[in-house]
Amino acid sequence: FLITLSIIKADTGGFVGHSAVHPDMMAAARHAMDRAVRSELLIDGHVASCGDDVSLIMTHRYGADSQLIHSFAWDTFQTTTGVARELGLYGAGQDLLSDAFSGNLRGMGPGYAELEFDERPSEPVVCxxxxxxxxxxxxxxxxxxxxxxxxxxxxxxxxxxxxxxxxxxxxxxxxxxxxxxxxxxxxxxxxxxxxxxxxxxxxxxxxxxxxxxxxxxxxxxxxxxxxxxxxxxxxxxxxxxxxxxxxxxxxxxxxxxxxxxxxxxxxxxxxxxxxxxxxxxxxxxxxxxxxxxxxxxxxxxxxxxxxxxxxxxxxxxxxxxxxxxxxxxxxxxxxxxxxxxxxxxxxxxMPQIQARIANRWTPLPSPPVPATAGRPASAGAAKS
Ligand code: F6R
Ligand code: MG
Ligand code: MG
Known part of the structure; x- marks a missing residue:
C-alpha cells in the first residue's frame, strides 16, 4: 500500500560545541515520536542523530510536504530546543529560522527528504x-x-x-x-x-x-x-x-x-x-x-x-x-x-577587509610598448 517515508532533521543545539546531540534531547524527541505513533499520526518512527543534527525518521500516509507531519517535526524541534536551552547547549534552536510554523517547513530551516511509494512485498531502505x-x-x-x-x-x-x-x-x-x-x-x-x-x-x-x-x-x-x-x-x-x-x-x-x-x-x-x-x-x-x-x-x-x-x-x-x-x-x-x-x-x-584596504590597491602600470609594435601584423605570423 501507499506510504510515505520522511526524514526531517534539524540542528537544535550541540553538545559540546557543534559535535553531538545531548542524550536528554534525544530522549525528548523519542518521547514525542512515541506519542505520535500511539496517536496514529505516524505508522512508525525512529529518532537518530549524526553530529549535532536530530533526524526524525517517520512512516505515515500523508504524502510529501504534509502540514500534519511537518508541524509535528517543527513542534518536536521546539521541544528539543527547550532542552538545549535548559542545559545551555551550543547554538540552541540553530536551524529554526522562523518564530511561527506556517504550513510546511520549506524555507524554515529544518531539512527533509521524503519519498512516497507503494510498499513492495519486501522493502529494504537505507536512510x-x-x-x-x-x-x-x-x-x-x-x-x-x-x-x-x-x-x-x-x-x-x-x-x-x-x-x-x-x-x-x-x-x-x-x-x-x-x-x-x-x-x-x-x-x-x-x-x-x-x-x-x-x-x-x-x-x-x-x-x-x-x-x-x-x-x-x-x-x-x-x-x-x-x-x-x-x-x-x-x-x-x-x-x-x-x-x-x-x-x-x-x-x-x-x-x-x-x-x-x-x-x-x-x-x-x-x-x-x-x-x-x-x-x-x-x-x-x-x-x-x-x-x-x-x-x-x-x-x-x-x-x-x-x-x-x-x-x-x-x-x-x-x-x-x-x-x-x-x-x-x-x-x-x-x-x-x-x-x-x-x-x-x-x-x-572579505567585505570588511576590502572596505578597510580598498584604497591601497593600486592599478599595475600599463605594460611597456613591445619593440615589435608598428610592424605589419603578418610579419610576426609567417610560420605555419
Ligand atoms: C560547521 C560548523 C562548525 C562551526 C564552528 C564555529 O558546519 O557548524 O564548524 O562553524 O564550530 O562555530 P561558531 O561560529 O558557532 O563558534
Ligand atoms: Mg550546530
Ligand atoms: Mg550539523
Missing amino acids: FLADKTEPGAWNYPLYKMFADPFNTAGLVIDAKMHAGFVFEVYDLFEEKWICFDCPAELYDMLMYIGAPARYVVHSVRSKTLGETAAATSTQRLSLIAGKYVGKDDPVMIVRAQSGLPALGEVLEPFAFPFTVGGSMRGSHHAPFMPVSVGHAHPARFDGPPRVVALGFQIHDGRLVGPRDLFADPSFDEARHQANLAMDYLRRHGPFEPHRLPLEDLEYTT
Whole structure:
C-alpha cells in the first residue's frame, strides 16, 4: 500500500560545541515520536542523530510536504530546543529560522527528504544522515549507485536495471530543475553535478520500474536565511534490491572517502567519513564530515530496524584513508583547495577587509610598448 517515508532533521543545539546531540534531547524527541505513533499520526518512527543534527525518521500516509507531519517535526524541534536551552547547549534552536510554523517547513530551516511509494512485498531502505557538509555531498554516491557499472554490477547484468535511471537535478542558485536520462545523458549531467555546491541531485527514478528509488534534502540554509546560519547538513533515502541497486551497491560508493565541502566553519574541503552511529561525532577540525547509514526493512509501514550499516569493519579502510586525506588537506591551512573558493565560504571577513584596504590597491602600470609594435601584423605570423 501507499506510504510515505520522511526524514526531517534539524540542528537544535550541540553538545559540546557543534559535535553531538545531548542524550536528554534525544530522549525528548523519542518521547514525542512515541506519542505520535500511539496517536496514529505516524505508522512508525525512529529518532537518530549524526553530529549535532536530530533526524526524525517517520512512516505515515500523508504524502510529501504534509502540514500534519511537518508541524509535528517543527513542534518536536521546539521541544528539543527547550532542552538545549535548559542545559545551555551550543547554538540552541540553530536551524529554526522562523518564530511561527506556517504550513510546511520549506524555507524554515529544518531539512527533509521524503519519498512516497507503494510498499513492495519486501522493502529494504537505507536512510543516510550526514553532518558538517551540504546536500551536494550525495551527488557522487548517487552517480556511483545509479549510473556507474564499476560500482553497480546490476546496471550491466540485471535486466530490470539495464535501461538506466532518470536523475532529477536542482540548480540551488536559480531555483530551477531538470531531468537527465542516464546513461544517454551521463556526460551532460556530470558537467553539472560535478559542481555540487550549486547543482544537487534531488531524486532518482528507475526507467524500467517507474519507481522513485532515491530522494535527498536540498535546502541550502545559507541562501534561505540570506546570512550564515549553519551548514545545511543533508539526509537521503535510498530504496534497494529487486531492480534497484542491491544493499551492497548502495553502500559501495562510501568505501572511497571522497571530499566534500563542509568541516570547519562550513568552509573547507574534507573527506567524507562513513561511520557507525557511535562514531558520528565530528571533533577534529569540526570534521571530518560524517555519514551514517541506517538500514530498515519496511513492513506494513513499520520500520523494522535499524541496522547500523557502516559499523561493518569492511569500511575501516575508508576511515583510515579519510584520516590520511584529512592530514594531507589540513596541512594546506588557509589555502585552497582545503579552504573553499571565496564564493563558497560560509564565513567571510572579505567585505570588511576590502572596505578597510580598498584604497591601497593600486592599478599595475600599463605594460611597456613591445619593440615589435608598428610592424605589419603578418610579419610576426609567417610560420605555419
Ligand atoms: C560547521 C560548523 C562548525 C562551526 C564552528 C564555529 O558546519 O557548524 O564548524 O562553524 O564550530 O562555530 P561558531 O561560529 O558557532 O563558534
Ligand atoms: Mg550546530
Ligand atoms: Mg550539523
